[in-house]
Amino acid sequence: MNVNEALEIVSQTNPGMVRSHNEDSVTFDAAYGLVVLADGMGGYNAGEVASGIAVSVLASEVRHRLEEIGPEQKDAESGDDVGVAVLRDNVKKANLSIFNAAQSQPQYAGMGTTIVTGLFYDDRIAVAHVGDSRMYRLRGEVFETITRDHSLLQEQIDSGIISKELAKLSKNKNLVTRAVGIEADVLPEVHLYDVEVGDIYLFCSDGLNDMVEDEDIGATLQMLQGNLSLAATQLIEQANDNGGRDNVSVILVKVKGSYATPSGWWAKLKSWFKN
Amino acid sequence: MTAKLILSMDGVVIKEYPLTKERTTIGRKPHNDIAIDNLAVSSEHAAVITILNDSFFEDLGSTNGSVVNGAPTQKHFLQNSDVIEIGKYKLKYLNDQPTQTSSADFEKTMVLRAPVKQAKPEDGFNQTQGGVGVAAKHESTTQFNTTAPKVDVAPTPVAVPAGQTPVAIIQILNGPNLGRELELSKNLTTLGKPGVQVAVLARRPHGYFITHVEGASFPLVNGASVGEQPHQLKDHDIIELAGVKMEFYLKT
Numbered sequence: 001m002n003v004n005e006a007l008e009i010v011s012q013t014n015p016g017m018v019r020s021h022n023e024d025s026v027t028f029d030a031a032y033g034l035v036v037l038a039d040g041m042g043g044y045n046a047g048e049v050a051s052g053i054a055v056s057v058l059a060s061e062v063r064h065r066l067e068e069i070g071p072e073q074k075d076a077e078s079g080d081d082v083g084v085a086v087l088r089d090n091v092k093k094a095n096l097s098i099f100n101a102a103q104s105q106p107q108y109a110g111m112g113t114t115i116v117t118g119l120f121y122d123d124r125i126a127v128a129h130v131g132d133s134r135m136y137r138l139r140g141e142v143f144e145t146i147t148r149d150h151s152l153l154q155e156q157i158d159s160g161i162i163s164k165e166l167a168k169l170s171k172n173k174n175l176v177t178r179a180v181g182i183e184a185d186v187l188p189e190v191h192l193y194d195v196e197v198g199d200i201y202l203f204c205s206d207g208l209n210d211m212v213e214d215e216d217i218g219a220t221l222q223m224l225q226g227n228l229s230l231a232a233t234q235l236i237e238q239a240n241d242n243g244g245r246d247n248v249s250v251i252l253v254k255v256k257g258s259y260a261t262p263s264g265w266w267a268k269l270k271s272w273f274k275n
Numbered sequence: 276m277t278a279k280l281i282l283s284m285d286g287v288v289i290k291e292y293p294l295t296k297e298r299t300t301i302g303r304k305p306h307n308d309i310a311i312d313n314l315a316v317s318s319e320h321a322a323v324i325t326i327l328n329d330s331f332f333e334d335l336g337s338t339n340g341s342v343v344n345g346a347p348t349q350k351h352f353l354q355n356s357d358v359i360e361i362g363k364y365k366l367k368y369l370n371d372q373p374t375q376t377s378s379a380d381f382e383k384t385m386v387l388r389a390p391v392k393q394a395k396p397e398d399g400f401n402q403t404q405g406g407v408g409v410a411a412k413h414e415s416t417t418q419f420n421t422t423a424p425k426v427d428v429a430p431t432p433v434a435v436p437a438g439q440t441p442v443a444i445i446q447i448l449n450g451p452n453l454g455r456e457l458e459l460s461k462n463l464t465t466l467g468k469p470g471v472q473v474a475v476l477a478r479r480p481h482g483y484f485i486t487h488v489e490g491a492s493f494p495l496v497n498g499a500s501v502g503e504q505p506h507q508l509k510d511h512d513i514i515e516l517a518g519v520k521m522e523f524y525l526k527t
Contacts, residue, residue: 041384112386132384152327161331166352171328171370174384182386206384216462223465226473226489234477234486238462241479 003033003120006259011035011251012232016207017244023047024205024249025055025113032066033120033259034059035251039133039205041179042102042111050098050113050181057094058117062086071121072261083121084190087128091115091180091188098181112179115188116147116203120195120253122261128190131176134209136217137193138200138225143218146193150178173210199255200225204235207248211239221252228252278330278353278370280323282309284363294330299323301361302335315339315362323353330368332359440478441525448513448520458526459483467494472517476508483508483523490517 009030015022023040025048036058040051071083078085094115102108114131127135132149148154152175156162162170180186200221208217217235224231232250239248280299282289292299292309301309302320311320317337324331330353334341342360343351351357359366445457445466457464459476465488467473472490476483484505487493493500495515496508508514512523 039384041386114384156326162329162352169352169354172326175327176384176386179386219461220463223463224475224488226469227487230475230486230488234463234475237477237479 001257001259003259004030006255006257007033007120008228008254008256009035009251010229010232011037011249012229012236013249014236014240014244014247016247017240019245019247021045021048022247023051024207024247025051026203026249026251027055027059028251028253029059029063032063034062034117035203035253036115036117037133037203037205037249037251038113038115038180039131039207039247039249040111040113042108044107046102046108046111047113049101049108050111051115053098053101054091054094054113054115054180057097058087058090058115061090061093062119065090070261071119071126081126081192083119083124083126084192087117087119087126088188088190091117091128091130092186095180095186096184099184102181110182112181114176114205115180118201118203118253120255120259123195123258124192125195125201126190126192128188130178130180130186130188132174132206134202134204134206136202136204136214138202138218138221139196139198141222143214143221145214146191147189149176150189151176174206195255197255197257200228201253201255202235203251203253205247205249207244207246208235208239208250210246211242211244211248225254228254278325278328278368280309280359281367281369282311283365283367289364294323294325297325299325301366309366311361311364313362313364316364320361321359328370329353330370332357332368337361440480440482441527443478443483443508443523443525445476445514446522446524448522450519452519466514466521467516467519474514474516477505485514 007030009028011026011028013022013024013026026037028035036055038051038054040047042050065086069082071081073082075082075085098111102111114133116129116133116135118125118127118135127147129147130150132151134145135147137144137146152172153167153170155177157164157167178186202221216238220234221231224234232252235250236248278294280292280294299309300307300319300322302318303312303316304318319335320337321332321334321341332343332351332353334349339362340347342348344357353368355370357368443459447453447455459478462478464476465473466476472492473488474494475486475488484507485494485501486505487503493502496506496512508523510525514521514523
């Protein structure tokens with residue numbers, strides 16, 4: 001099965017109940033198993049510009065690279081999988097584009113964006129993120145956050161200053177410690193995970209997880225896994241019913257089958273003929 | 276808006292102290308930020324650590340101890356209108372910045388950048404074990420001390436917004452489960468047989484909605500198909516799904 005057939009992907013974005021415009025940007029490319037979600041920040045429409053640049057750089061550059069080389073191959077420069085390197089390199093590239101735009105155009109000064117992007121290949125997923133946009137995974141009964149926010153609150157939780165329970169009472173929400181486009185360089189966090197058939201991956205902006213408890217998000221996915229687009233609608237609806245104070249975006253990816261890269265000469269030949 | 280402590284005794288306000296410093300000390304000696312000249316107060320009695328909009332109270336091993344909201348307390352994550360008692364003195368913590376504010380500006384995600392104040396080691400929340408800093412940018416973030424003890428207070432239960440939507444019941448009208456009732460206590464409840472026909476009932480602020488999830492046919496409400504779109508339920512509507520008839524009604 002190729003990645004296009006193995007995955008079902010839906011995405012939705014909504015301005016929420018309070019904000020006049022949507023600073024989130026989302027896209028996915030089923031043919032390459034790529035998903036990108038960015039949550040922009042900055043005055044006027046600068047947030048939209050920043051998240052828009054991030055998403056378009058990722059989408060076009062990753063596709064461009066993968067036309068030349070498979071994501072399961074080794075990247076000559078870093079020694080990592082091309083799938084990992086391609087996300088890391090292009091988050092950095094997006095960072096520079098946004099940073100340069102912000103430097104040259106006064107109305108964009110200080111703009112930036114968070115990002116979470118995943119590349120599904122060879123029965124695995126590479127996920128890169130910067131800031132507090134998240135990826136969750138539902139595997140069987142277990143629903144968990146896979147990415148760890150680059151935020152003040154998460155650092156406080158990690159260091160034991162504040163418990164996860166008490167963190168809900170904190171007034172220091174929405175302070176990210178890393179963002180794309182704020183400085184000349186950025187360090188994306190990139191990890192590689194094995195994927196199992198039946199997994200559901202949720203990529204979301206903080207407009208979802210600030211408004212809806214993780215438990216409710218997990219229960220929604222569990223109940224509605226038979227209808228992914230309805231699950232996405234229900235998640236956004238719940239965020240908006242709870243106040244919808246921020247833009248809310250979700251991308252859902254369901255793994256319907258194995259998409260291991262064929263190995264061995266016969267399998268390679270077969271897949272070559274199929275194309 | 277800066278949080279503040281209001282010092283009072285026997286209901287008489289003595290002074291207000293804005294929490295502008297990262298560390299505000301309370302004690303008998305005059306060098307304290309909040310100096311209380313009373314023998315029941317230790318020379319360095321307690322401190323309040325403020326990290327942006329959050330403040331933490333810590334007793335510094337005082338002789339007579341500190342009481343927060345009526346309970347003896349070592350460390351506490353201060354919440355608006357908490358009352359700290361030291362001897363006969365009361366310090367009321369005021370921070371009316373809402374946690375989830377209605378002001379859209381505040382909720383906007385912001386980037387915390389250097390040079391945000393870096394905690395000096397001796398300025399830490401935990402005196403003996405290094406600092407609580409405000410993390411700045413990536414690699415130059417202040418290293419938090421991973422062994423710093425947790426603020427051990429019982430978590431105040433987060434108030435669940437009381438559902439304005441009345442509780443509803445689904446009662447089965449035919450088949451082997453005839454008469455069985457299901458209370459719609461969650462935001463979402465699925466009905467039906469997976470793989471055959473499933474619908475979801477969503478409780479929303481303005482009522483209950485049924486939506487088709489999977490299956491070849493759509494659920495019927497009062498004999499009519501609801502199609503793919505959510506359909507709002509009225510009191511005593513009859514739902515038919517995978518051959519099972521049920522009545523929706525609001526609990527009174």
